Amino acid sequence: MQITAETPFKASIVPLPLSNIAQGFSSITSSAARVARQATLNQAITCVGIGLHSGARVRMVLNPAPVDHGIVFKRSDLPESRLIPARHDHVVCTRLSTVIAHPDAPDIRIATIEHLMAALHANGIDNALIEIDGPETPVLDGSAAEFDFLIQCAGTVMQEPARSFIEVLRPVRVEEASGAYAELRPARSGMALAMSIDFAASVIGQQRHAMPLTLERFRQEVGFCRTFVERKEIEALQKMGLARGGSLHNAIVVEDDTVLNPCGLRHPKEFVRHKLMDAVGDLYLAGHTLQAGFMGHKSGHGLNNRLLHALFASPENWRLVDGERAEQPVLRATA
Numbered sequence: 001m002q003i004t005a006e007t008p009f010k011a012s013i014v015p016l017p018l019s020n021i022a023q024g025f026s027s028i029t030s031s032a033a034r035v036a037r038q039a040t041l042n043q044a045i046t047c048v049g050i051g052l053h054s055g056a057r058v059r060m061v062l063n064p065a066p067v068d069h070g071i072v073f074k075r076s077d078l079p080e081s082r083l084i085p086a087r088h089d090h091v092v093c094t095r096l097s098t099v100i101a102h103p104d105a106p107d108i109r110i111a112t113i114e115h116l117m118a119a120l121h122a123n124g125i126d127n128a129l130i131e132i133d134g135p136e137t138p139v140l141d142g143s144a145a146e147f148d149f150l151i152q153c154a155g156t157v158m159q160e161p162a163r164s165f166i167e168v169l170r171p172v173r174v175e176e177a178s179g180a181y182a183e184l185r186p187a188r189s190g191m192a193l194a195m196s197i198d199f200a201a202s203v204i205g206q207q208r209h210a211m212p213l214t215l216e217r218f219r220q221e222v223g224f225c226r227t228f229v230e231r232k233e234i235e236a237l238q239k240m241g242l243a244r245g246g247s248l249h250n251a252i253v254v255e256d257d258t259v260l261n262p263c264g265l266r267h268p269k270e271f272v273r274h275k276l277m278d279a280v281g282d283l284y285l286a287g288h289t290l291q292a293g294f295m296g297h298k299s300g301h302g303l304n305n306r307l308l309h310a311l312f313a314s315p316e317n318w319r320l321v322d323g324e325r326a327e328q329p330v331l332r333a334t335a
């Protein structure tokens with residue numbers, strides 16, 4: 001299956017024996033829903049592409065996983081198999097992307113997980129094992145749309161246990177001297193996000209976007225929005241070993257008032273919408289979806305991660321709620 005007509009990336013559905021993880025599956029849905037049940041993929045699916053920053057060609061397999069497994073990454077190219085749960089406290093770098101590593105082996109890392117995490121979050125996938133034979137996820141088209149497509153192709157299986165979620169109990173805020181900030185506030189239900197940005201480049205300028213997190217709104221408004229970079233930054237980034245896989249096929253490149261991509265933008269506010277999509281992915285590193293309102297101003301991977309650390313710094317800030325008993329807390333959180 002060819003993902004797009006203009007890129008060399010390929011995806012193919014790879015059946016996986018489900019005999020060892022089938023317990024608890026109760027039904028199959030073609031589109032994921034934000035329901036009270038846990039969910040995983042119906043079958044494994046593979047794609048091949050290059051990493052945005054490493055430039056390395058990698059093969060990634062999204063596998064189903066049993067209940068209460070969570071989203072877990074694995075470097076399939078390394079002889080010693082180590083699992084890296086996608087959690088905020090396993091993040092080791094937030095410069096231009098979110099990088100996680102094994103807590104006992106910091107060299108075993110996987111970079112640029114945020115767009116895949118956003119697609120998994122929006123699709124309500126609670127349990128998946130992500131195998132990658134290199135140090136970075138494939139960038140695909142620079143958005144979450146093709147990860148979302150892969151998840152759609154694999155299908156979603158509802159699992160019997162209820163989905164737990166994290167309820168934010170009081171406002172939590174982190175900020176920088178630049179005026180950038182990220183904040184979580186209590187919400188009566190679900191998750192909503194608002195993001196604003198302010199760039200000197202006139203083609204970006206000031207932009208704002210807000211939306212509730214539903215799969216439909218994610219697909220319609222932010223999932224397709226690509227990462228972006230200013231042309232003047234590219235040479236310095238590549239000298240630092242970053243953006244080596246970047247191209248006009250997988251990133252918007254801007255220069256003052258001009259978008260250099262021949263096909264232009266996918267949406268006039270593609271920039272802020274991409275930053276909001278990044279936050280959807282970064283916040284899923286809480287380990288569960290949140291019942292909260294998120295507000296970010298010029299917030300990127302670093303502030304998003306600091307926000308989760310601040311949230312979990314005090315048990316007064318949050319509680320884990322069993323979806324089966326959503327009206328009452330069943331477990332007081334511990335940091």
Ligand SMILES: [Zn+2]
Pocket residue numbers: 114115227274278
């Ligand atoms: Zn991004």
